[in-house]
Amino acid sequence: MQNFYSFSALAGLQARQATFAVNLPLSLVGKLFSKEDISLPAHERSQRIINQGRVNQIAKYILDNPNSYVLPPLVAYVRTGEIKFEANKDYPQLGELKISLSADLALFDGQHRCAAIQLAVAKKPFLADETITVYLLANQGLSAAQQIFADINMNAVKPAxxxxxxxxxxxxxxxxxxxxxxxxxxxxxxxxxxxxxxxxxxxxxxxxxxxxxxxxxxxxxxxxxxxxxxxxxxxxxxxxxxxxxxxxxxxxxxxxxxxxxxxxxxxxxxxxxxxxxxxxxxxxxxxxxxxxxxxxxxxxxxxxxxxxxxxxxxxxxxxxxxxxxxxxxxxxxxxxxxxxxxxxxxxxxxxxxxxxxxxxxxx
Known part of the structure; x- marks a missing residue:
């Protein structure tokens, strides 16, 4: 199993699809998720172009508050590659999620947080061992990825x-x-x-x-x-x-x-x-x-x-x-x-x- 990342995970079911929640070390955030190719036209992407100002703002928030920052979960999907879930015999929803080292994982939601984490870890290496929750879905194609992005953002209501x-x-x-x-x-x-x-x-x-x-x-x-x-x-x-x-x-x-x-x-x-x-x-x-x-x-x-x-x-x-x-x-x-x-x-x-x-x- 040396060709796999291995994480403790919680399995679930949503919209009749398997889902997994894992706590990912911040050091792996930049390695595990592929960046969106911004050279592609918008209709061929599942993400918007990154706003560097927003990235810097989140990174500053993490760096200024290392003992009290809170980051919402990332929502990702496996674009290519193999994943395996080995359930615990006594608690089937708990288990070990194995993701191949060659897997290509992409984000539905959280690309600015992802980029900001990489900046923060580079400036304060001790953050590398801390974790962020990742909500992982199966790949359903580009159109599904775009729809999920739209659903997440259209249904989100910002507080006053x-x-x-x-x-x-x-x-x-x-x-x-x-x-x-x-x-x-x-x-x-x-x-x-x-x-x-x-x-x-x-x-x-x-x-x-x-x-x-x-x-x-x-x-x-x-x-x-x-x-x-x-x-x-x-x-x-x-x-x-x-x-x-x-x-x-x-x-x-x-x-x-x-x-x-x-x-x-x-x-x-x-x-x-x-x-x-x-x-x-x-x-x-x-x-x-x-x-x-x-x-x-x-x-x-x-x-x-x-x-x-x-x-x-x-x-x-x-x-x-x-x-x-x-x-x-x-x-x-x-x-x-x-x-x-x-x-x-x-x-x-x-x-x-x-x-x-x-x-x-x-x-």
């Missing part, structure tokens, strides 16, 4: 960004955002911790992912300042009472659904723009009393009908929240409150104003 961020225990901004929501009554009552897109009839106004993104702007912008958690908490404590719509919501004078339809204060682009405003004030006026004084007097017409938002945040009647939209909204808030723009902000503003000017050459 909010709940992915909420459950990330490694992220300092996540931990801070959780504590901030608990500390501020408005956020505690009106933040949906799980969904990123709120249903029309939801009584919530904020999403965890939106507040997280706003906090991330402040967190990164304040750099290595050890007091930044206190500063950011103070920012929100001062800001919340300055937004009339938020105060009305707390006083039951308006419903969340109405605010979502009529006011930009119900949308994450505004929370992120306000975070940019706060960062601008804190950097320009490091003295605590100065930036808090400016923030307490913040004033703005947040109605979606306010002409100042057209072209900045609202395009074609829809709210847009690209990085550029966020910064253009920041500029509008600063200028309305007579706060001087910095050079970068002014350059963006000048560019925006040029695009908004009517074409002098138009007939």
């Amino acid at each position: 960004q909010s709940i992915k961020l909420l459950y990330n225990q490694r992220d300092q901004v996540t931990a801070f955002t959780k504590s901030m929501i608990k500390e501020i009554p408005l956020f505690e009552k009106y933040t949906d911790l799980e969904r990123t897109n709120l249903p029309t009839t939801s009584d919530k106004l904020f999403t965890f992912s939106g507040l997280y993104q706003a906090n991330q702007i402040l967190w990164k912008g304040l750099g290595d300042d050890p007091s930044k958690p206190i500063t950011i908490s103070k920012f929100w404590e001062i800001l919340v009472p300055c937004i009339d719509e938020w105060e009305q919501l707390m006083d039951f004078a308006v419903h969340s659904e109405l605010l979502r339809n009529q006011s930009l204060t119900a949308h994450s682009v505004t929370w992120m723009a306000l975070a940019e405003v706060g960062l601008h004030l804190i950097k320009r006026r490091p003295n605590h009393n100065e930036w808090t004084f400016a923030l307490e007097r913040l004033d703005m017409n947040w109605s979606r009908q306010n002409p100042v938002w057209q072209g900045r945040v609202i395009l074609g009647g829809k709210i847009c929240k690209t990085r550029k939209n966020i910064l253009l909204m920041t500029n509008a808030i600063l200028q309305h409150n007579r706060i001087e723009l910095n050079k970068t902000q002014q350059a963006l503003e000048d560019e925006f104003l040029k695009t908004m000017q009517p074409d002098s050459n138009a007939a």
Whole structure:
């Protein structure tokens, strides 16, 4: 049996086909699975072209978390070669799976994980002896392989960004955002911790992912300042009472659904723009009393009908929240409150104003 790899395996049956689950050493991942020939046209392949950025991201995750990483199983099939399953006499579903050294195994699902594992093992050789579960199916031809790839990916439902961020225990901004929501009554009552897109009839106004993104702007912008958690908490404590719509919501004078339809204060682009405003004030006026004084007097017409938002945040009647939209909204808030723009902000503003000017050459 020297011409075979041998693994303990669990045999099963799915769609009337034999299946096997094995724990494969990471050192064999690169040796056992053949790479997809990307020179072939898409209809002759069973896999998409590898995204190297995604590979690097997974490899970094493994390397950064060697004591706590988790990788989902790979799903593979035997394209060519021999496999044998020798069942245990007492437990027929358990046994030894033998795969010939010349066998050609290909992946239905997990090619990015496979490539990332090889990168990680090359950088941290001790990972070679760790394992990943492989779910192995018999070969049913190219069309079946393509269909299985489609089934796996079409039926997969990605979790909402909010709940992915909420459950990330490694992220300092996540931990801070959780504590901030608990500390501020408005956020505690009106933040949906799980969904990123709120249903029309939801009584919530904020999403965890939106507040997280706003906090991330402040967190990164304040750099290595050890007091930044206190500063950011103070920012929100001062800001919340300055937004009339938020105060009305707390006083039951308006419903969340109405605010979502009529006011930009119900949308994450505004929370992120306000975070940019706060960062601008804190950097320009490091003295605590100065930036808090400016923030307490913040004033703005947040109605979606306010002409100042057209072209900045609202395009074609829809709210847009690209990085550029966020910064253009920041500029509008600063200028309305007579706060001087910095050079970068002014350059963006000048560019925006040029695009908004009517074409002098138009007939």
